[in-house]
Amino acid sequence: MRMSTLTIYYSYSGNTKRIAQKIHTKIGGDLAEIVPLEPYPDDYDKVVLQGRQEVNQRNKLEILPLNVDLSGYDRILLGTPVWWYTFAPAVRTFLSQYDLSGKTVFPFVTHGGWIGHTEKDIQSACAGASVERALSVQMNGSNLFTPEGKIDHWISKLQ
Numbered sequence: 001m002r003m004s005t006l007t008i009y010y011s012y013s014g015n016t017k018r019i020a021q022k023i024h025t026k027i028g029g030d031l032a033e034i035v036p037l038e039p040y041p042d043d044y045d046k047v048v049l050q051g052r053q054e055v056n057q058r059n060k061l062e063i064l065p066l067n068v069d070l071s072g073y074d075r076i077l078l079g080t081p082v083w084w085y086t087f088a089p090a091v092r093t094f095l096s097q098y099d100l101s102g103k104t105v106f107p108f109v110t111h112g113g114w115i116g117h118t119e120k121d122i123q124s125a126c127a128g129a130s131v132e133r134a135l136s137v138q139m140n141g142s143n144l145f146t147p148e149g150k151i152d153h154w155i156s157k158l159q
């Protein structure tokens with residue numbers, strides 16, 4: 001049976017978006033972006049501090065309504081940057097607003113080398129879903145640090 005797949009991601013500075021697009025190009029299905037209602041500042045350092053507050057206080061960051069009906073998908077490829085050793089607040093809001101139970105979730109995360117407890121946190125936040133091992137992509141700024149081959153291998157298991 002052919003799986004219907006949604007690739008959905010949040011990305012502040014474009015790294016996770018790039019990986020999402022790569023995955024989507026190879027796997028097909030649909031692609032959606034989680035967008036905060038209030039855009040983050042352009043100033044990276046400000047975002048780092050704001051992000052720390054949001055992660056620590058578990059604020060509910062508002063996101064724009066998504067134009068997708070999740071009931072049509074059995075595979076969710078979920079992309080997030082690591083923010084303060086966990087997944088980004090925008091993804092937290094997405095997971096609290098949408099029911100992924102019964103689906104298989106394949107997380108992919110980008111980070112600068114400190115992934116922390118991101119993978120475990122995603123698992124706990126996806127109640128009722130079956131969560132597969134995450135693809136962890138290390139970036140140095142906007143440069144890929146993880147070998148392309150590792151990403152391609154993860155993608156090939158979805159094909």
Ligand SMILES: Cc1cc2nc3c(=O)[nH]c(=O)nc-3n(C[C@H](O)[C@H](O)[C@H](O)COP(=O)(O)O)c2cc1C
Pocket residue numbers: 010011012013014015016017047048049050051052080081082083084085086110111112113114115116139141
């Ligand atoms: C608010 C904030 C917090 C971050 N915290 C971490 C972290 O805990 N560990 C890490 O390795 N990288 C951290 N980073 C770096 C990002 O995870 C990394 O640059 C990621 O690839 C950015 O993805 P994006 O371009 O899709 O937003 C942080 C970046 C921001 C903006």
